[in-house]
Amino acid sequence: MANLDDCKLMTTTIETPTGAAQTMVLNMGPQHPSTHGVLRVILELNGEIVVKAEPVIGYLHTGIEKSCEAKTYSQVITLTDRIDYLAPLSNNLGYCLAVEKLLGIEVPKRAQYARVLLTELTRITSHLVWLGTHAIDLGAMSVFLYTFREREEIMKIFEYVSGQRMMTSYFRIGGLALEPPPGFLDKVRRVMDALPGHIDEYEDLLTNNRIWLGRTQGVGIISADDAIAMGCSGPMLRGSGVAYDVRKAFPYSSYDEFNFDVQTQTAGDCFARYQVRVAEIRESIKIVRQAMERVAKAEGPIKSEAPGIIAPSREEMKTSIEGLIYHFKIYTEGFAPPPGEVYQVIESPRGELGFFVASDGSAKPYRVKVRAPSFVNLQSLPTLAVGRLIADVVACIGTTDIVLGEVDR
């Protein structure tokens, strides 16, 4: 393990003289392949050592929160897909839960289990993309090809169930958009049976790989206290030893009925975050299997009953006058929740995703604020990168797992 020892030696002997003549400013991004989009980092370097790192964001700012104010509550769902485009269903879920909380309606159990099933599949796809791209960043090309192969299988499930691979908008306020098609669970089962073996393959490639260990162990360390102070959440926080998971702490969508463990590591470095995410994929498979059973057993509708808020079924719309009126009203003017404010959090693949929705009693949300986990996690990049080599900045950005669409919104 010679290269590992070298790595530790370097971290202990780094001194950072900030003499102006010695440092160099280097602009990294916004067009840089390992910034996963349009992140720009201004680096101040002393030789190869980072003295200062300043993330500059906003290159992908599309004003989603402002757009929300001009749309009805149902129309906003399509915008939430585009916030975190690697986990669209998690965003759908967060927003729908927030509006359902505002309305005070309960979603039928079958829809809740289907939501859990699909958001856990989303977590798996998101972590697979992360693993593949992060490995490319650090020079391990082949992992990317494997993870994207498996991701594609899950994307096919999304397409089968919602008609879309990425911008699914499958969760609607009060339940699901459509009845899951026949054979849906069989497809999920086939993918889930194959996946654990594939994850073993990735781990064979990486977990004991000396180059991988050298690039990630002891790199980008953040302590538990710092992670909390910087507002880190998700695998960033759990990699530092804090067992905080929204699914356990504030269960939503019947997560309290599922059996799973919160994965933590104590090292707080890039390798710890890698371990947490890989373990989370395995936990998600466990949850998906339980959710499959529950969806198969559960009976009842996929949408809650709330006349004037939830659109009636096609059958009812065609056969009853009330159904037709409600259908027409809901799709033309929308519905008006009572005035008030709610803040709903869910555990997205990146951490604590919060939706703050304020209503003034009209049919359009008065204010929608997205508490984007990527935005907050990115803030701790200087904590991770300062004092390390410039090559480690790439590892640090990688394990922060940012999605720029979510950072900039």
Next chain:
Amino acid sequence: MESLEADKNPVVQRLRSWDGQAVSEVIEFRGETTVVIPREHLQRAAAYLATEPFLYFSFLSDITTVDKFPLEPRFEVNYHLLSIARSDRLRLKVRLAGNDPVLPSVTSVWPTANWHERENWDLFGIRFEGHPDLRRILMPDDWEGYPLRKDYPTEGPR
């Protein structure tokens, strides 16, 4: 909208017994507790909530503003606090007049507030006094106006 339920909340009771002046209103809605705090007490209350062992709201989730234009007080700044140890949440709300949108910064209590406060400055024009580096964050540096204010048009300046 002060309810009996809100008064039973142990966090609210603690805050009241710590300083009765610091709590001007308590709102309960859909199981969420909101404590309205006068601006001058914000920083002290933040430090108390973050460090008091019983409360331990050491995690700041989010800071966000609602613009009530043309009503006054125009701005409502919401702080979403989280106690990981106790699995509890609390929303602090500070109301600000439209002609004086200034708040003390809470970056000394929660370092994560840095980017949240920059975002609120950028999009709402709320000035945070004592912030180490109050610059625009999402919009370009030379942008004029505050896009998320209600008097800012959705489809560009007219």
